[in-house]
Amino acid sequence: NAGVMQNPRHLVRRRGQEARLRCSPMKGHSHVYWYRQLPEEGLKFMVYLQKENIIDESGMPKERFSAEFPKEGPSILRIQQVVRGDSAAYFCASSPPGQISANYGYTFGSGTRLTVV
Amino acid sequence: QKEVEQDPGPLSVPEGAIVSLNCTYSNSAFQYFMWYRQYSRKGPELLMYTYSSGNKEDGRFTAQVDKSSKYISLFIRDSQPSDSATYLCAMSASSSGSARQLTFGSGTQLTVLP
Numbered sequence: 001n002a003g004v005m006q007n008p009r010h011l012v013r014r015r016g017q018e019a020r021l022r023c024s025p026m027k028g029h030s031h032v033y034w035y036r037q038l039p040e041e042g043l044k045f046m047v048y049l050q051k052e053n054i055i056d057e058s059g060m061p062k063e064r065f066s067a068e069f070p071k072e073g074p075s076i077l078r079i080q081q082v083v084r085g086d087s088a089a090y091f092c093a094s095s096p097p098g099q100i101s102a103n104y105g106y107t108f109g110s111g112t113r114l115t116v117v
Numbered sequence: 118q119k120e121v122e123q124d125p126g127p128l129s130v131p132e133g134a135i136v137s138l139n140c141t142y143s144n145s146a147f148q149y150f151m152w153y154r155q156y157s158r159k160g161p162e163l164l165m166y167t168y169s170s171g172n173k174e175d176g177r178f179t180a181q182v183d184k185s186s187k188y189i190s191l192f193i194r195d196s197q198p199s200d201s202a203t204y205l206c207a208m209s210a211s212s213s214g215s216a217r218q219l220t221f222g223s224g225t226q227l228t229v230l231p
Contacts, residue, residue, distance in 0.1 A: 004160070033218070040125070040219035042205055043161070058219060095210055095217075105151065106219070108160030 002026070004094050004109035005074075012115045021077040021112045025094030031055075032075045034067055037089040049075060055062050082116045087109065089113050120144050123222030125207055127215065132231050136193040140206035140222045143187065147208040147220070151183050152191045155203045157222065164204075196229045203227070 005024040013019050014084050031050055035043040045059040049069040060067065064082075069075040079086055090113075093106040123140045130136055138152075142148040153161035165180040167189075168172050173180045189208075193200055200215055206222040 031217070035219075035221075040223070042123070042223040043207075043219075045218040045220070048217055055204075059218065093160075105163045105166055108153075108162065110158070110160045 006109035019079040023075040023092030029094035030093045033093045035091045121222045127226040129228045139192040146210040151207040151210040153205040
């Protein structure tokens with residue numbers, strides 16, 4: 001049973017380009033979360049999605065960032081017109097429906113490291 | 118002031134030592150408390166999960182939550198070099214619905230020396 005798959009592992013973009021980060025949740029998981037980890041900082045919540053629905057986007061920057069989780073295919077975190085401050089590790093996590101617990105907690109992917117040059 | 122404070126370390130201990138990691142928080146709505154371990158260039162993995170106050174033990178790991186003091190701890194007994202990683206505390210006000218987001222501490226970098 002494959003874990004949460006994120007790709008690419010590393011992504012380099014020039015300022016002003018677009019970055020697309022993909023996340024395939026674990027089999028049977030219908031909830032996806034995106035977190036950002038800046039150097040020397042903990043993970044910061046960005047967005048929580050279920051299939052075709054954004055449940056909570058309170059952590060998303062108001063501009064340039066968007067996320068989707070279509071009926072078919074992976075979840076996508078899209079960053080338009082990237083700037084140097086967007087350089088970070090972006091982690092996706094998934095969980096099954098129902099309450100989060102020790103048995104059904106988040107499972108994180110290995111992350112995508114975005115570097116903006 | 119951050120919602121969750123965690124001493125970043127680094128913390129270096131000899132093999133076999135007892136390690137104590139701590140977090141304080143300010144949001145009294147937090148009820149679910151977790152500890153994650155993150156190896157370099159990897160995603161966090163869940164170590165311990167506790168609801169409300171109390172202790173929980175799992176092998177060499179013990180998690181403690183004191184809601185009255187807004188203070189949580191993770192103890193590692195008989196530490197091993199393989200425990201060398203960054204340890205992140207995380208907490209949530211709810212386990213369901215739109216409040217499933219986790220608030221993380223900044224992480225404590227631990228090195229266990231052979």
